[in-house]
Amino acid sequence: MRKRAEAALEKKAALGEDIDLSKFREGARDIPEVSSLEELPERTREAMLRASVVPSGEGREGSLVILDNSMVARSVASDAYELMDVRAAMQKHDWLKDYAWKLVQPDADKYTASTYLADAPGYFIRALPGQHVKMPIQTCLLVGSQNTAQTVHNIIIVEEGASLEVVTGCVSEGGVEEAIHMGISEFYVKKGGKLTFTMIHNWAEQIGVRPRTGVLVEDNASYINNYVILKKVRTVQTYPTAHLVGRNSVAQFNTVAVAQPGADLDLGSRAVLSGVGSRAEIISRSLTTGGRVVNRGSLVGKAADIKAHLECRGLILGDKGVNIAIPELEAHIPDVEMTHEASLGKIAKDQVEYIMSRGLTEDEAVGMIVRGFLEVGIRNIPEELKAEIDKTIAQAELAKG
Amino acid sequence: MLEIKNLTVEVGNRRVLKDISLTVPSGSTSVLFGPNGSGKSSLLNTIMGLSNYRVLEGQIIFDGEDITHMPVHERAKLGIGLMSQRPPNLVGVQLRDMLRVTSRGKRDPGKLAETLNMKRFLDRDVNVGFSGGEIKRSELLQLAAQNPCFYMLDEPESGVDLESIERVGTMIRDLLTGGVTCAGRRATEGKSALVITHTGQILDYIEADRGYVLCDGMMACSGNPRELLREIRNNGYEECVDCRLVKQK
Numbered sequence A: 001m002r003k004r005a006e007a008a009l010e011k012k013a014a015l016g017e018d019i020d021l022s023k024f025r026e027g028a029r030d031i032p033e034v035s036s037l038e039e040l041p042e043r044t045r046e047a048m049l050r051a052s053v054v055p056s057g058e059g060r061e062g063s064l065v066i067l068d069n070s071m072v073a074r075s076v077a078s079d080a081y082e083l084m085d086v087r088a089a090m091q092k093h094d095w096l097k098d099y100a101w102k103l104v105q106p107d108a109d110k111y112t113a114s115t116y117l118a119d120a121p122g123y124f125i126r127a128l129p130g131q132h133v134k135m136p137i138q139t140c141l142l143v144g145s146q147n148t149a150q151t152v153h154n155i156i157i158v159e160e161g162a163s164l165e166v167v168t169g170c171v172s173e174g175g176v177e178e179a180i181h182m183g184i185s186e187f188y189v190k191k192g193g194k195l196t197f198t199m200i201h202n203w204a205e206q207i208g209v210r211p212r213t214g215v216l217v218e219d220n221a222s223y224i225n226n227y228v229i230l231k232k233v234r235t236v237q238t239y240p241t242a243h244l245v246g247r248n249s250v251a252q253f254n255t256v257a258v259a260q261p262g263a264d265l266d267l268g269s270r271a272v273l274s275g276v277g278s279r280a281e282i283i284s285r286s287l288t289t290g291g292r293v294v295n296r297g298s299l300v301g302k303a304a305d306i307k308a309h310l311e312c313r314g315l316i317l318g319d320k321g322v323n324i325a326i327p328e329l330e331a332h333i334p335d336v337e338m339t340h341e342a343s344l345g346k347i348a349k350d351q352v353e354y355i356m357s358r359g360l361t362e363d364e365a366v367g368m369i370v371r372g373f374l375e376v377g378i379r380n381i382p383e384e385l386k387a388e389i390d391k392t393i394a395q396a397e398l399a400k401g
Numbered sequence B: 001m002l003e004i005k006n007l008t009v010e011v012g013n014r015r016v017l018k019d020i021s022l023t024v025p026s027g028s029t030s031v032l033f034g035p036n037g038s039g040k041s042s043l044l045n046t047i048m049g050l051s052n053y054r055v056l057e058g059q060i061i062f063d064g065e066d067i068t069h070m071p072v073h074e075r076a077k078l079g080i081g082l083m084s085q086r087p088p089n090l091v092g093v094q095l096r097d098m099l100r101v102t103s104r105g106k107r108d109p110g111k112l113a114e115t116l117n118m119k120r121f122l123d124r125d126v127n128v129g130f131s132g133g134e135i136k137r138s139e140l141l142q143l144a145a146q147n148p149c150f151y152m153l154d155e156p157e158s159g160v161d162l163e164s165i166e167r168v169g170t171m172i173r174d175l176l177t178g179g180v181t182c183a184g185r186r187a188t189e190g191k192s193a194l195v196i197t198h199t200g201q202i203l204d205y206i207e208a209d210r211g212y213v214l215c216d217g218m219m220a221c222s223g224n225p226r227e228l229l230r231e232i233r234n235n236g237y238e239e240c241v242d243c244r245l246v247k248q249k
């Protein structure tokens, strides 16, 4: 495996611009751990807040924070679940090697290879069998210094009949202008389990982001993925894949993205439906205020009685941005129901004027329509998270591009 | 309050209003009649300032100010409010939020909605999937939240069921009069309105002072609204057109 990874260190990814990793140095591995999130430095806590991570831990079942390449804080409130650095988890559970690097291949591209070889930190979360973890567990992946190459490797296991919500804020501290974040995530949702995973990105102008995510969903289990990126970033390329291997397994992807000027977002979601009766839905809402955004969606039907739908809508604000929708449907057997809808366009003038006729300025009207447009993308997410995402959307400067 | 002088308006490449003049004095209500496609809605939309309606000639004066080329929201701020015949869908914008921002946070959307039995619509996206009558009620709620001094109502009763028409009519009356019934006081304290109606049903609820008949984008006639309505009921619109032609000659 190691050899394969080493051989892949120069291997370009299939999508997204190639990032020269030699410009960056490995994230610090020796930042000391503090005993509670609130003891983290001010600038760290400020950054966390920008990605909906609550430093007080209020309303959260547990927390884990990674800064550069160090785990710097962790809190665990109950024994319904396990939450620790993935390296510690590997030591604790011998069986975990059967889960690591199984859904994402180390030699997939240079980013996975670098992460594999870095012996990366990351979060390990495991909801124990039959446990319903009530409040979300929050994790934060922070980049705290200039020119850092952060590598993380995350594993979530939802055991049979368990349910879990995870919120991950990925964010750079103030003053960090250029960096790269590589994040490998492997999620397992076992029989009858349910995982809701929400990721909020808040990076800076020159940051490159290369997440690599694989999800395995067993019989009667469901996986919900919410991804929100509203703020500035240089380049993001991601294409999480859910493997619906179980009978009646379900996956839902909701994406809300804003491409700010200077940003290049290449965002995809894929579901491979190989379990009989499995269902998948991909919904994306994207907006460009001057950047480039590609929305990919791919549904692959390989089993009988499956049902899958892809809905991708894009808005273009101003006249600089580019919005590209690339929906793909792929059926391997006849007994499938797969559909997609895609649309791109500018904000309808009659809607803007309608709101203006109630006394709001043009910017206010556009803001309202855009917020409404994006909110449809997160309609299915848990209430308590929605409030925070609403806040982020409200704060993002979404008026005219 | 509102004075329209020789207004000619184009939509797309079509002249929908030709040399229209009318006046709505302060505290009074005028009614617009006219066959389908005669330009009634176009006139209200032009007064609101919607950009599809290009004013080629003429002027719109509101409270002594020339608003012919004023942006939509500034007209709203001056106190012009429109109940639109076909408002657009606002996907993702809930009626509750719309009422909240329209009233600038001054009115409680819940209480407002109660008056028109619209509470269960508060969480719905504005106009999305609303029935004809529901659109009217939602528009009226928004106007109540907006609290304009000049109401433009585009067929407020059309599509509204018999039970709701009482509520809608009463609410419009209350909005326009602010509870004042005396004609003299209404002139100084009441709101002004320009109302489009086909059936005249709304006239059971509001005092209309003057009526106009639009035909093919032209002002065919004006006069006492009830008399006009009776004429139209009895003789149809043909008569108005002829009548105008007669006058022209």
Ligand SMILES: Nc1ncnc2c1ncn2[C@@H]1O[C@H](COP(=O)(O)OP(=O)(O)OP(=O)(O)O)[C@@H](O)[C@H]1O
Pocket (backbone or CB within 6 Å): B011, B012, B013, B014, B016, B034, B035, B036, B037, B038, B039, B040, B041, B042, B043, B052, B085
């Ligand atoms: N965007 C447009 N492009 C072309 N024609 C238009 C447009 N908008 C309106 N019209 C035309 O202008 C004319 C006047 O329309 P308007 O809506 O003002 O009529 P109206 O008097 O309100 O009719 P109704 O009683 O049916 O509501 C109609 O013939 C209509 O088809």
Ligand SMILES: [Mg+2]
Pocket (backbone or CB within 6 Å): B040, B041, B042, B085, B154
């Ligand atoms: Mg009309």
